[in-house]
Amino acid sequence: MYAYDELDRTLISERVSEFRDQVKRRLSGELTEDEFKILRLQNGVYLQLHAYMFRVAIPYGTLSSKQLRALAHVARRYDRGYGHFTTRQNIQFNWIKLAELPDALADLAEVGIHAMQTSGNNMRNVTSDQWAGVAPGEIEDPRIWSELLRQHTTLHPEFSFLPRKFKIAITASEHDRAAIKIHDIGLRLHKNADGETGFEVLVGGGLGRTPFIAKTIKPFVHGRDILSYVEAILRVYNQYGRRDNIYKARIKILVHELGIEKFAREVEEEWKQMGDVGLTLDHAAIEEVRSRFSYPAYEKLPHMPDELKQAAHDPVFERWRKNSVFPHKVQGYSIVTLSLKPVGGPPGDATAEQMDAIADLADRYSFGEIRVGHEQNLALPHVAKRDLPALFKALDRVGLATPNVNLVTDIIACPGLDYCSLANARSIPIAQELTRRFANHDTAGLIGRLHINISGCINACGHHHVGHIGILGVEKNGEEFYQITIGGRADENAQMGTLIGPAVPYAEVADVIEDIVEAYLALRDRPEELFVDTVKRLGVEPFRERVYATR
Amino acid sequence: MPLVKNGRITTDLFVGVADGAELPGDGAIMVTAERFLADPEALLRRAGKVGVIWPNNRDLDDLVPYLDRLAAVALVFPTFRDGRAYSQARLLRERHGYDGELRATGQVLRDQFVFMSRAGFDAFEVRKEADADAFAATMKRYTVFYQPTGDGRVTALNRRMLQRHSESAGQ
Numbered sequence: 123m124y125a126y127d128e129l130d131r132t133l134i135s136e137r138v139s140e141f142r143d144q145v146k147r148r149l150s151g152e153l154t155e156d157e158f159k160i161l162r163l164q165n166g167v168y169l170q171l172h173a174y175m176f177r178v179a180i181p182y183g184t185l186s187s188k189q190l191r192a193l194a195h196v197a198r199r200y201d202r203g204y205g206h207f208t209t210r211q212n213i214q215f216n217w218i219k220l221a222e223l224p225d226a227l228a229d230l231a232e233v234g235i236h237a238m239q240t241s242g243n244n245m246r247n248v249t250s251d252q253w254a255g256v257a258p259g260e261i262e263d264p265r266i267w268s269e270l271l272r273q274h275t276t277l278h279p280e281f282s283f284l285p286r287k288f289k290i291a292i293t294a295s296e297h298d299r300a301a302i303k304i305h306d307i308g309l310r311l312h313k314n315a316d317g318e319t320g321f322e323v324l325v326g327g328g329l330g331r332t333p334f335i336a337k338t339i340k341p342f343v344h345g346r347d348i349l350s351y352v353e354a355i356l357r358v359y360n361q362y363g364r365r366d367n368i369y370k371a372r373i374k375i376l377v378h379e380l381g382i383e384k385f386a387r388e389v390e391e392e393w394k395q396m397g398d399v400g401l402t403l404d405h406a407a408i409e410e411v412r413s414r415f416s417y418p419a420y421e422k423l424p425h426m427p428d429e430l431k432q433a434a435h436d437p438v439f440e441r442w443r444k445n446s447v448f449p450h451k452v453q454g455y456s457i458v459t460l461s462l463k464p465v466g467g468p469p470g471d472a473t474a475e476q477m478d479a480i481a482d483l484a485d486r487y488s489f490g491e492i493r494v495g496h497e498q499n500l501a502l503p504h505v506a507k508r509d510l511p512a513l514f515k516a517l518d519r520v521g522l523a524t525p526n527v528n529l530v531t532d533i534i535a536c537p538g539l540d541y542c543s544l545a546n547a548r549s550i551p552i553a554q555e556l557t558r559r560f561a562n563h564d565t566a567g568l569i570g571r572l573h574i575n576i577s578g579c580i581n582a583c584g585h586h587h588v589g590h591i592g593i594l595g596v597e598k599n600g601e602e603f604y605q606i607t608i609g610g611r612a613d614e615n616a617q618m619g620t621l622i623g624p625a626v627p628y629a630e631v632a633d634v635i636e637d638i639v640e641a642y643l644a645l646r647d648r649p650e651e652l653f654v655d656t657v658k659r660l661g662v663e664p665f666r667e668r669v670y671a672t673r
Numbered sequence: 674m675p676l677v678k679n680g681r682i683t684t685d686l687f688v689g690v691a692d693g694a695e696l697p698g699d700g701a702i703m704v705t706a707e708r709f710l711a712d713p714e715a716l717l718r719r720a721g722k723v724g725v726i727w728p729n730n731r732d733l734d735d736l737v738p739y740l741d742r743l744a745a746v747a748l749v750f751p752t753f754r755d756g757r758a759y760s761q762a763r764l765l766r767e768r769h770g771y772d773g774e775l776r777a778t779g780q781v782l783r784d785q786f787v788f789m790s791r792a793g794f795d796a797f798e799v800r801k802e803a804d805a806d807a808f809a810a811t812m813k814r815y816t817v818f819y820q821p822t823g824d825g826r827v828t829a830l831n832r833r834m835l836q837r838h839s840e841s842a843g844q
Contacts, residue, residue, distance in 0.1 A: 127833070129817045129829045129832060129833070130817075130829070132816060132818040133815070133819070133829070135814050136814060136816065136817065140784075140814055140815075144784065150802065152801075157753075157782065160753065160754050161784055243754065266691070273819040273830070274819060274820055274831065276819055277787075277788075277815075277818075277819065278819075278820055279757070279759065279762055279763075279787070279788045279789075279791035279792050279820060279822055280756075280759040280788075280789055280792055280822070281756070282756065283753070283754050283755065283759065284756060285754025357760050360756060360757060360759070360760045361757055361760050361761075365755060365757075395768065397820065399767065399826070400821030401821065407830055407836060410830065410833055410834060410837065411830075413797055492758075515814050583758075667807065
């Protein structure tokens with residue numbers, strides 16, 4: 123965990139008092155709604171269909187139990203008793219009253235949580251691998267760099283009014299769990315031939331109505347230079363990014379219009395001219411931040427404790443363990459994913475009671491630490507294997523042991539038309555129906571890894587382009603229709619899915635998905651061939667035939 | 674529209690001269706980039722200070738040769754959500770060493786004062802009287818800064834390093 127010091131805490135409370143003043147000026151009419159809109163967005167407050175929505179940052183997906191309890195408190199005290207975890211390591215509350223927002227922020231500030239730059243045209247929450255610091259084979263903990271970037275991007279005096287939003291993600295593992303290729307800047311930590319730590323820098327990824335996979339503009343930027351290099355990218359973007367059309371304002375469009383080579387040259391030129399402006403991170407500066415991350419005092423534990431051997435006779439436990447428990451870099455420990463995708467539930471939601479329960483379990487079994495992943499699930503990152511049976515029982519009691527992690531019912535979905543004023547169609551009921559269709563965990567296990575992503579409109583908050591199966595809500599003659607793509611992925615081999623045919627009406631979506639899954643089961647080479655690999659091998663045609671032959 | 678300069682509301686000594694309008698005989702003038710670039714030498718020879726309003730989509734290269742003879746540069750915020758002039762300001766101050774008046778003009782609200790000041794602005798044409806009155810209080814709102822800029826404020830990281838250094842020296 124990163125421990126906020128007096129300076130971090132001071133800055134957060136200064137921001138809360140500034141926002142309190144802004145709300146006061148809005149309520150007194152001193153600020154127009156137009157002016158206030160920009161200011162509230164900079165602090166994570168949207169106006170949705172029914173109420174204000176409040177988005178809180180969980181930088182690089184790390185939470186302490188104390189912080190999770192504070193989120194539960196906000197859900198209970200200021201909202202309707204639950205929160206929604208998003209695809210960018212944020213949590214959203216949907217029913218907040220404007221006049222109470224400053225108090226909610228002040229309560230969160232006490233535990234070092236804020237909502238700065240969780241919306242608006244600025245640098246958003248820096249995200250990272252939810253297994254950072256515990257994944258086997260990781261180069262080093264990417265959260266050190268995430269924290270350096272979090273500080274650097276917070277209330278930046280030059281880049282707080284960018285052409286459009288700007289998202290940075292960092293990974294330090296071979297397998298990319300942070301979806302860096304669909305970010306404005308993706309950073310892949312690696313070592314050069316001399317063993318020095320640095321980053322491959324990718325730019326211009328993003329979904330929305332013009333999806334692009336990020337491209338590499340520099341294969342290696344030394345760690346000490348990462349802030350100045352990011353600054354150079356942002357300066358080019360701030361000056362030359364389009365501001366005439368909101369749909370063409372993301373950096374991906376600038377990169378596309380200039381071409382990656384020309385864009386890279388512009389950045390390189392700006393970076394060279396910048397010279398030493400105090401952004402170079404010397405060893406001591408990096409160590410300063412590193413020193414404020416604390417790590418658990420792991421015990422020396424056996425690889426296979428007796429508790430685990432005994433529990434292996436329980437098939438229900440075993441099914442959960444095989445699905446939701448992952449290898450940890452320290453022997454005797456595991457990473458446990460907590461599915462927020464119960465059958466029939468809205469993906470990514472957690473009640474205040476569940477949050478409190480998770481916080482208690484984190485204290486008991488995970489050194490007080492919780493992680494949030496972009497798949498809208500949570501994780502306990504340091505669970506001793508001997509504690510797995512007890513943890514399973516406790517999770518099961520609060521509905522957090524659904525053994526569907528990475529399976530067909532582990533659906534990523536945006537809030538859709540049930541909440542969002544931008545949406546064309548509903549997302550949550552589609553997800554709920556699909557979880558009922560595939561409710562049999564044995565069947566889901568047989569199908570294997572399959573990511574379904576649902577967005578209620580072209581803004582793609584549910585990342586439908588990169589779902590193995592992507593579902594996009596559109597509006598046709600006043601009715602909800604859904605376009606379906608297959609073969610997308612968000613990992614190190616990121617690519618966009620391909621449309622399989624004409625959009626289908628709301629009532630048919632679940633049938634179509636079932637058809638696609640059945641086609642896959644018939645077409646796959648062997649049980650280990652994942653859905654997405656079958657699509658890659660055969661293309662969309664056999665799936666298209668199956669779906670549209672009878673429609 | 675009140676002008677805040679050096680931290681307090683003050684009279685604007687610059688007279689705005691429209692393109693094509695006759696120049697006053699003396700006194701400080703503020704002209705557009707087009708007018709200035711049409712004949713910079715003539716304007717700079719004239720008795721009286723010269724300030725230029727520089728649009729936020731125009732490269733600074735054309736302005737840079739004249740910086741040491743200009744008394745003011747006004748950068749434009751057509752709306753406060755358009756942040757291009759922050760980059761221009763930092764480039765003028767930090768890269769080109771401009772040390773004359775750097776004025777923010779356009780939609781300038783109190784909510785931008787800290788950002789603007791950090792980027793190098795020292796004069797503000799403020800839209801609302803109440804915001805101009807609140808200038809001093811607003812500038813005191815923040816005491817912690819994460820990024821180094823040319824304004825000389827000590828960053829959080831540097832404060833931590835200094836503290837660490839003094840702690841270890843005291844042992």
